[in-house]
Amino acid sequence: MEFITDLFAxxxxxxxxxxxxxALMVPLIGMVLGFAEMKxxxxxxxxxxxxxxxxxxxxxxxxxxxxxxxQKEDIIPDDADKPVFKSAPILVLVGTVALxxxxxxxxxxxxxxxxxGIFYALAISSLSTIGVLMAGWSSANKYSLMGGLxxxxxxxxxxxxxxxxxxxxVIMAGTMSMExxxxxxxxxxxxxxxxxxxxxGIFMIAALAELTRIPFDMPIAESELxxxxxxxxxxxxxxxxxxxxxxNMFTMSAIAATLFLxxxxxxxxxxxVLSYAGPVILMGKVFLLAFVMIWFRWTFPRFREDQLQTLAxxxxxxxxxxxxxxxxILKVAF
Amino acid sequence: MTTTQKRTIxxxxxxxxxxxxxxxxxxxxxxxxxxxxxxxxxxxxxxxVPRARGVIALDQEACTVCMLCARQCPDWCIYIxxxxxxxxxxxxxxxxxxxxxxxxxxxxxxxxxxxxxxVEVCPFDALFWTPEYEYSEGRMGDMLHDMDRLxxxxxxxxxxxxxxx
Numbered sequence: 240m241e242f243i244t245d246l247f248a249x250x251x252x253x254x255x256x257x258x259x260x261x262a263l264m265v266p267l268i269g270m271v272l273g274f275a276e277m278k279x280x281x282x283x284x285x286x287x288x289x290x291x292x293x294x295x296x297x298x299x300x301x302x303x304x305x306x307x308x309x310q311k312e313d314i315i316p317d318d319a320d321k322p323v324f325k326s327a328p329i330l331v332l333v334g335t336v337a338l339x340x341x342x343x344x345x346x347x348x349x350x351x352x353x354x355x356g357i358f359y360a361l362a363i364s365s366l367s368t369i370g371v372l373m374a375g376w377s378s379a380n381k382y383s384l385m386g387g388l389x390x391x392x393x394x395x396x397x398x399x400x401x402x403x404x405x406x407x408x409v410i411m412a413g414t415m416s417m418e419x420x421x422x423x424x425x426x427x428x429x430x431x432x433x434x435x436x437x438x439x440g441i442f443m444i445a446a447l448a449e450l451t452r453i454p455f456d457m458p459i460a461e462s463e464l465x466x467x468x469x470x471x472x473x474x475x476x477x478x479x480x481x482x483x484x485x486x487n488m489f490t491m492s493a494i495a496a497t498l499f500l501x502x503x504x505x506x507x508x509x510x511x512v513l514s515y516a517g518p519v520i521l522m523g524k525v526f527l528l529a530f531v532m533i534w535f536r537w538t539f540p541r542f543r544e545d546q547l548q549t550l551a552x553x554x555x556x557x558x559x560x561x562x563x564x565x566x567x568i569l570k571v572a573f
Numbered sequence: 574m575t576t577t578q579k580r581t582i583x584x585x586x587x588x589x590x591x592x593x594x595x596x597x598x599x600x601x602x603x604x605x606x607x608x609x610x611x612x613x614x615x616x617x618x619x620x621x622v623p624r625a626r627g628v629i630a631l632d633q634e635a636c637t638v639c640m641l642c643a644r645q646c647p648d649w650c651i652y653i654x655x656x657x658x659x660x661x662x663x664x665x666x667x668x669x670x671x672x673x674x675x676x677x678x679x680x681x682x683x684x685x686x687x688x689x690x691x692v693e694v695c696p697f698d699a700l701f702w703t704p705e706y707e708y709s710e711g712r713m714g715d716m717l718h719d720m721d722r723l724x725x726x727x728x729x730x731x732x733x734x735x736x737x738x
Binding site for chain 1: 591602
């Protein structure tokens with residue numbers, strides 16, 4: 240036991256271990272959420288969903304899909320800006336994977352507890368916007384370009400309410416560190432969603448838009464733009480986009496759970512068991528939020544582009560600003 | 574105002590939509606037998622309606638190689654070849670009869686769009702719709718059914734409906 244602790248005290252060994260863990264977690268989570276999406280959407284439409292792959296319930300469907308993507312030819316269009324085209328999916332996935340750094344899975348169970356944790360998370364999540372724009376620009380395809388432009392407009396518009404919604408929580412917690420925010424909620428004795436319900440709602444709507452999922456999927460609207468910025472992608476580069484979407488769904492849900500729902504803590508659970516029960520509690524909350532995202536996707540139709548911008552600039556941003564003002568006043572008053 | 578508009582809560586429609594998907598989901602999970610709209614196809618099969626347009630069967634004996642079907646086909650997916658055979662006169666001094674023999678009758682189901690014009694147009698009732706639908710192939714070329722294969726579909730032709738009075 241001591242040998243292992245000593246081994247992991249070495250910086251490089253612990254870094255390697257963490258990298259390996261994230262590298263395993265991302266595809267696993269992508270598969271679990273992707274499979275949940277397939278099955279739940281099927282049930283919501285009175286269908287069976289995947290059934291035959293893997294023998295029972297079609298549990299191996301996404302493994303089969305992954306293998307299929309690896310078998311496919313990696314097509315790069317002749318007119319494409321090749322280095323940009325090739326690196327865009329990597330950038331999108333990196334922006335997603337880097338978010339795992341600041342998610343606290345339990346007390347002390349965090350890859351790195353940065354002092355500016357939530358700030359880092361919001362900053363690094365806009366990295367994937369650049370990846371999306373790169374993909375749209377470099378594909379040499381009008382649909383890709385339109386999708387990329389729409390994505391840029393949408394992601395920039397919703398970045399603002401996303402950040403502003405978080406500010407209320409940060410004011411309440413008095414810290415930007417993700418662990419600090421959870422500890423502040425433990426100290427307060429209630430998850431911040433009880434007070435910050437407006438912030439939570441804005442955060443979830445903006446997160447849905449950031450994920451470019453239905454009802455905010457204009458950048459990849461398949462009935463208008465073929466597949467938007469991923470039109471020209473095939474094989475494992477397409478798989479990267481696919482994986483990034485589901486991994487992003489997980490990280491966004493995890494951040495929302497940490498900021499508003501108490502993260503790895505549940506009211507009534509003694510703090511002594513949190514280091515074991517914490518990851519389970521967090522996972523439960525994450526999957527609850529992911530279910531809500533899937534549920535929304537299969538219920539609502541797509542927004543129109545101007546409705547989307549109106550919602551962001553005329554509704555969410557003023558609401559978030561009012562939320563900040565009220566939170567700040569109450570924080571000073573009490 | 575004469576028309577009374579039903580008062581609704583703002584956003585109530587969205588909640589209604591969410592309720593529809595959620596209740597459908599629970600119904601499908603809890604009572605799949607009652608609420609599933611689909612069947613597990615290769616294991617369970619639905620019976621198509623008698624007049625379903627599955628595949629076209631050919632009665633070789635009835636065909637006179639008139640080529641009407643091939644000429645009417647919008648996709649040009651019917652290929653017909655034939656030759657003429659002289660039949661000896663039935664009585665001495667009688668006229669020699671000429672009869673068309675069918676050599677080739679292929680329908681390319683990779684091209685066919687199941688419009689049924691060939692069935693409609695056939696003056697000798699040599700073509701029939703049958704509700705069979707399981708003839709997918711691994712290769713595109715195998716979708717070309719020759720006349721023997723088309724003849725094999727004949728037993729699956731449903732009984733024609735009774736005449737109206």
